[in-house]
Amino acid sequence: MKRTVLVALGMLILAAESLAGVEWGLSAGAGLFLQRQKEVGDVYPAAFPVGVQVWSGWKNVLLSVGFEYLSESGQAVPLDGGGEEFPLRLRVSSVPITLHYRVWLKDVFLMLGGGADYFQYEERWEDLDIVAEGKKWGPVISFLAGYRFSSRWSAYGGIRYEPMPTGKSSLLVEEVKLGGLKLTAGVSFSL
Amino acid sequence: MKPFRPLAILFFALFVFSFPRPVALVKIMKGTPGLIGLLKASQTEVLQELETCYLARADRDERSSLRKHGLSVSVLDRDSRVKEYVLVRLSSPERMRSVSRLGRVLAVEGSLHLFWTDGGDPMAALPPGIERKPLPRSTILPFLRPSAYPPGAALRPAANDIIASFVGEVSQANLRASVQSLQSFQTRYTSTVNCEGAGQFILDYFRSLGLEAGFQPFTFGAGTATRNVVADSRGRTDPDEVIIICAHYDSFSDMPEVLAPGADDDASGVAAVMEAGRILADQPHDFTIRFIAFSAEEWGLYGSQFYSEGARANGERIIGVLNLDMIAYTSDMSEDLDIVVNDFSRWLADRAELVAATYTGLPVRKVVDASFVYSDHSPFWDRGYSAFCGIEDADVSNPYYHTTADTVDTLNFDFFEDATGTALAALSDLAQPVRPGYPRTPAGLAAESETYVSVFQAIKNVRLTWQAVSDAAGYNVYRSDFSRAGFTKINGSPLSAGVFIDRALPADHPYFYVVTAVSSAGREGNFSREVESPPEPTRYDQTALGGEIFRAIRGWGRP
Numbered sequence: 051m052k053r054t055v056l057v058a059l060g061m062l063i064l065a066a067e068s069l070a071g072v073e074w075g076l077s078a079g080a081g082l083f084l085q086r087q088k089e090v091g092d093v094y095p096a097a098f099p100v101g102v103q104v105w106s107g108w109k110n111v112l113l114s115v116g117f118e119y120l121s122e123s124g125q126a127v128p129l130d131g132g133g134e135e136f137p138l139r140l141r142v143s144s145v146p147i148t149l150h151y152r153v154w155l156k157d158v159f160l161m162l163g164g165g166a167d168y169f170q171y172e173e174r175w176e177d178l179d180i181v182a183e184g185k186k187w188g189p190v191i192s193f194l195a196g197y198r199f200s201s202r203w204s205a206y207g208g209i210r211y212e213p214m215p216t217g218k219s220s221l222l223v224e225e226v227k228l229g230g231l232k233l234t235a236g237v238s239f240s241l
Numbered sequence: 242m243k244p245f246r247p248l249a250i251l252f253f254a255l256f257v258f259s260f261p262r263p264v265a266l267v268k269i270m271k272g273t274p275g276l277i278g279l280l281k282a283s284q285t286e287v288l289q290e291l292e293t294c295y296l297a298r299a300d301r302d303e304r305s306s307l308r309k310h311g312l313s314v315s316v317l318d319r320d321s322r323v324k325e326y327v328l329v330r331l332s333s334p335e336r337m338r339s340v341s342r343l344g345r346v347l348a349v350e351g352s353l354h355l356f357w358t359d360g361g362d363p364m365a366a367l368p369p370g371i372e373r374k375p376l377p378r379s380t381i382l383p384f385l386r387p388s389a390y391p392p393g394a395a396l397r398p399a400a401n402d403i404i405a406s407f408v409g410e411v412s413q414a415n416l417r418a419s420v421q422s423l424q425s426f427q428t429r430y431t432s433t434v435n436c437e438g439a440g441q442f443i444l445d446y447f448r449s450l451g452l453e454a455g456f457q458p459f460t461f462g463a464g465t466a467t468r469n470v471v472a473d474s475r476g477r478t479d480p481d482e483v484i485i486i487c488a489h490y491d492s493f494s495d496m497p498e499v500l501a502p503g504a505d506d507d508a509s510g511v512a513a514v515m516e517a518g519r520i521l522a523d524q525p526h527d528f529t530i531r532f533i534a535f536s537a538e539e540w541g542l543y544g545s546q547f548y549s550e551g552a553r554a555n556g557e558r559i560i561g562v563l564n565l566d567m568i569a570y571t572s573d574m575s576e577d578l579d580i581v582v583n584d585f586s587r588w589l590a591d592r593a594e595l596v597a598a599t600y601t602g603l604p605v606r607k608v609v610d611a612s613f614v615y616s617d618h619s620p621f622w623d624r625g626y627s628a629f630c631g632i633e634d635a636d637v638s639n640p641y642y643h644t645t646a647d648t649v650d651t652l653n654f655d656f657f658e659d660a661t662g663t664a665l666a667a668l669s670d671l672a673q674p675v676r677p678g679y680p681r682t683p684a685g686l687a688a689e690s691e692t693y694v695s696v697f698q699a700i701k702n703v704r705l706t707w708q709a710v711s712d713a714a715g716y717n718v719y720r721s722d723f724s725r726a727g728f729t730k731i732n733g734s735p736l737s738a739g740v741f742i743d744r745a746l747p748a749d750h751p752y753f754y755v756v757t758a759v760s761s762a763g764r765e766g767n768f769s770r771e772v773e774s775p776p777e778p779t780r781y782d783q784t785a786l787g788g789e790i791f792r793a794i795r796g797w798g799r800p
Contacts, residue, residue: 093696124695132691132702136745140696173697178745182697221692221699221748228696 055145058115059104074106077114077206079236084209086230089223094124094140099232103146112150112161119143126175127222137176142228144169146190146212159204161194169214171228188214188229196238207235262300266321268349269295270313277387279310286380289328290583290622291350292612296326296376317347317355327356327363327541328614330372343367353612364541365462370493370643372615373541377623384553384625388585394727400599403524403674408600408662410520413654416661419446419512420504420569420649429490429508430497431467431537439490440468443534446515447472450522452532461543467491469544470534472518477675478527478682479770484671485531485562486664487545488514489538489617494645497539504649505639507538510565510631513661517668526672527682527767528560535617538566545617553624558770560725561589561671562628563664564618569657570639576653577604578660579635581618583611586627588725593629593667600666603659608635627725631664673767680758680766683707683716683739688772692748699748703774705756707739710766713758717765718743721753724771728755735759746774 083097091097101118119142126136150163167190172183189212196206214229271293273279280287283306286298298321299307299314307314318324331337332352340346343366344358356373357363364375422442426435440456447454447470454472461467470490476482488510492503502508511534518532535544545564552559568578578597582590590607597605611622613635618628633639633656641647673682686707693700705718715735719728720743731743746752755768 090696093694126693126695126700129692129694129699130690132693134691134693134702136693136695136700138695173695175695175698175700175745178700180698180700180745182695216697218697220694220697222694222696226696 055117058145058147072106072108073240074104075238075240076102076104077236077238078102079206079234081118081210081232081234083229084231084233087223087227090226090228092127093138093222094122097122099142101146105150105238107152110152112152112163114146114148114150114163116146116148117143118146129221136178139174139176140171140228141174142169142171142214144212144214148190148192150192150194157198159196159198159206161192161196161206161208163190163192163194165190167212167214167229169228171214171216182218184216184218186214186216188212192234194234202240204238204240205236206238207233210234262302263320264298264300264322265304265316266318266324266326266355267297267299267304268315268317269297269307270315271295273310273312276312277385279307279312280382280385283307283310285382287382287385288326288376288380289614290381290385290611291353291614292610293350296349296355317349318345318357324357325363325378326376327367328374328376329354329356329367330615336371340367340371350612362462369497369539370495374614374619375541375546381623381625384623386585386625388587389723390588390726391723394588394591394723401670401674401676403676404666404669405600407520407524407669407674408666411516411658411662411665413658415516415519416509416512416569416657417649417654419515420508420652423490423508423511424502424504424649428494428497428499428501429492429503430494430501431491431540431543432465433498436491436536437467440470440534440536443470443490443511443515444472447518447532450518452518452522457548459544459547461537461540461547465537465540467536467544469536469548471548472532474518474522474524474526474530474532476528476530476672477525478673478684478767479686480529481558482528482770483531483557483559484528484668485533485559486514486517486565486668487533487535487562487617488565489536489544490534491536491539491544492647493539493643494647495643496645500645502645502648504647504652505567505570505633506642506647507566508649509567509569509652509657513565513568513657513664516661517665520665521669521672524669525675526669527675528672528770530668530672538617542615542617542620546620549620549624549626552626559621559626560771561586562618562621562626563589563593563631563668564616564621564628565631565660565664566616567632567637567639567642568660568664569652569654570633570641571653571656572638576633576656577606578663579606579608579632581608581610581613581630581632581635582628583622584609585625586622586629588723589627589629591726592670593631593663596666596670597663601659601662603656603663605663610635631660633660676767679764680713680760681710682767683710683713683756683758683769686754686756686769686772688754688774690775694748700745701748701774703743703746703752703754705741705743705754705772707756707769709739710758712760713766714761715759716741717757717759719755719757719768722750724753724773728753728768743774
């Protein structure tokens, strides 16, 4: 995963420098899943992913590459009334690569984008030696709105659809999707 | 006319599609991994398991679906609706020709053929004396289970003096007297008065031993009435657990209504069952021993069919069925006893082989052949019970077979005694004699399963409970991945109470358990009855559990 991030960052910087008049920047934010598979939510009730992005823009088009991380604690669900507790830990790290189209309305901007998300997950039964893990690509669609409150700083918020389909089934659900519709907010800094 | 044309086409199409689709009788070859799971998933109407294939009913769509899963499916009869089929063994061209004149005959596997008629009852059309088995009318799919039993996993029975003493009690004189008595009925061909008289003789014998005995009446064919004879020696620990030893008391010959002595076929088997009853009637065992003499075997296994259907419907817990059919004729002294089993019952043959080596020294030849369907063990296979057929030769070698010359003077009583001793030892070994000086066997072992799921995986806790034993200082719990064999102890020091939780097991894997009681002197008693952890947990039903606040937030816009 680290290697993937470094390669992506390098490519972005090279691409940005090779273009005249490009702007580039950094942003950081956090999120909250508004809608997810209900079964996943039953096991992991609270999900607050955090992330950083490097972005580069040319005119109204921006390309962003990010790194996001989610660590959730949960409990195994008893199917037939059992009373024992089995704590779980889900860790998901992802590298979303998104192409945005940006529109300015004075200091307010709107961005619509889409791309792909390479994610890696690990679910661990904390008291037992049981681990499930995998890596997969998934789609990303995002809609952001922001406000530029200085020449370099802006704040943004929006929603992102990032289903993270794992292609795996379990007793809980036919196909496990770790993601969903996510509310995001953060700040951005133009270099 | 033109406006009516589309309507006419529509009606024509409806007319054509309203015809019921033909359901073919098909042969599905074995060899595909996970085949039973595939058949269960597709709800295939399986009627018969054979050694290399299954016989099933399937329409065109079902056949296509099975083929898409890589199964080899061939059609035996294009339209199987309202037809009945009989499996027949046609080992000679003459017999083949004679049966071909009576209906349709199709080779299925080796000498095994399928016989049916375009109208009427194929069983009635077949001449008597041909080994036959009607295909079950209802599916056997619910009872099919893959055998996870690996070779050589049979429990090696520790030599038990009690069982050895039972074997020592087998009497050639008694065996001879019983065969002679049965032969003296002249014929025991089902439908004759003599056959019913033989049934009464067997019942009276069992009752004289103090066994709980009775008739099980039934009718077959065109309303012929007859009776199985059933006798019980009730188990002391778990009487609902049953081991059956059985044979058929009806006989056949080339003049069956008048003379069919049937000494080897199958007075020998019945005599062995009677001798086992005599020796074990007063001997306490953990589990119930059931002695059965079936009727109408020669007509098409009707007695055992009737019994096994009822047993499955009533949820009888039958550990194993030891069917003895022709166990007293040998062509030479180096004869062995063939134990024929299907794949699911291999453990039973291995157990019999070990028992024979321990107690009688009789060589046993294990024959795994699900196509050996012509005796009373076969209906038990169809209902998912473990069963074997003990027979002197799976390929019949008795020249007097089904003739009026099948008499007591043609039998080898040394072999007969050893075969009876082997069956008796296997019976007692499975039923477990109560041993003085050892703690009693824990009764009422039960297993409950609690399944816990995460997003990706599921585990289960298996909670075992059993009744306390007064003379026990502790208990041991044993677990196996397969039924009836391969148990290993999973607790450390002996447990003090009748409860144990086996934690965090893979939820989709079945496990089998037994427990034992241990005395203060460290003597370990018999295995309890076996229980299985529920193998397939229910899928998550999306009941609301936790995370109410976040679910409320997430709820909006949810499709």
